Amino acid sequence: MxxxxxxxxxxxxxxxxxxxxxxxxxxxxxxxxxxxxxxxxxxxxxxxxxxxxxxxxxxxxxxxxxxxxxxxxxxxxxxxPDHWYPSDLQKRARVDEYLSWQHMATRLCGSKVFLIKAIAPAFLDEPLSPAKLDGAIEDLNGVLKLFEEKFLQDRRFITGQEISLADLVAIVEVMQPLAGGYDVFEGRPKMAAWRQRVEEAIGKDLFLEAHEPLLKPKAAENLPPELKEQLKKNLLKYIK
CATH class of the missing domain: 3.40.30.10 (Glutaredoxin)
Structure with missing residues (x-):
């Protein structure tokens, strides 16, 4: 097997x-x-x-x-290849640092914007208040500022000259809000250039293949009513 x-x-x-x-x-x-x-x-x-x-x-x-x-x-x-999780002590520590930080930062905030803008309208009986979205975007913007200043700085990638697991995990997280129509790269030339380098290192075809289900999500209309109701409850807990 x-x-x-x-x-x-x-x-x-x-x-x-x-x-x-x-x-x-x-x-x-x-x-x-x-x-x-x-x-x-x-x-x-x-x-x-x-x-x-x-x-x-x-x-x-x-x-x-x-x-x-x-x-x-x-x-x-x-x-x-070593560059993904470097044997060099300090480079590996940089990867570990980002992977330890991202759970409650880029992943959480990116997911919240995506859920509010792209998923919530299919499940909720009435739209969320604009303040809910504004607050989620404000939190995400703060996290992205930290990402640029702390983790990316002026390097090509998070650990330096080569892509690592930190970059891979980061790119899929910051792509999430795009599915809701919020472009995290607009007005952030440093992040936009980093995204291009990451895409090239991964391969554009593979990058698009992996993100196609996100950028072209299926509708939720055909879900069984009991499942839709359960998902609605879970969604409200997550974005409260």
Missing amino acids: GLELYLDLLSQPCRSVYIFAKKNGIPFEFKPVTLMKGQHKSEEFSKVNLLGKVPALKDADFTLAESIAILLYLARKFKT
């Missing part, structure tokens, strides 16, 4: 795992899990990941959850 990756490419952490595996020629079977259909809460999926989240990895009888753990497992098992 080979390596299996359970992914929904609407999710930032799933896209980072997908891109990393494809870019490095890691052999895997893509197991799609549609979050909008609640497939991550099924009894079958719980046998792979009791946490009920994607991404998830199954390697023979070994299972693993959490995107960062999965990325590091793949990097070590398949001995991917």
Whole structure:
């Protein structure tokens, strides 16, 4: 039995795992899990990941959850090029620093803007107040300022001259608000140039392939009413 990756490419952490595996020629079977259909809460999926989240990895009888753990497992098992998770102590520390910071920063704030602008209108009976969106965008702008000043600075990539896991995780997070029509790169030439370098390092075709489900999301009209109601409750908890 080979390596299996359970992914929904609407999710930032799933896209980072997908891109990393494809870019490095890691052999895997893509197991799609549609979050909008609640497939991550099924009894079958719980046998792979009791946490009920994607991404998830199954390697023979070994299972693993959490995107960062999965990325590091793949990097070590398949001995991917050093620049992804550098052996140099300080460069590796830069990667670890960003990966430790992003959960409650770029990922959280990017997701919130995406959910309010792109997902909430399909689930909520009435639009959210403009103040809710304004507050989410203000938080995201503050995080992006920190990203530029602290993590990117004047370097080509977060660790210096070469792309790393930090850049890969960062790019999928800051792409998330684009699906809601909020361009995080507008007025940020440093970030826009960094995005272009990351795309080139990944490969434009792979980058577009991984982001197509995000930028062309399917509508939620055909969901069962009970599932739609549950997703509505979860959404309101997340964006409160």
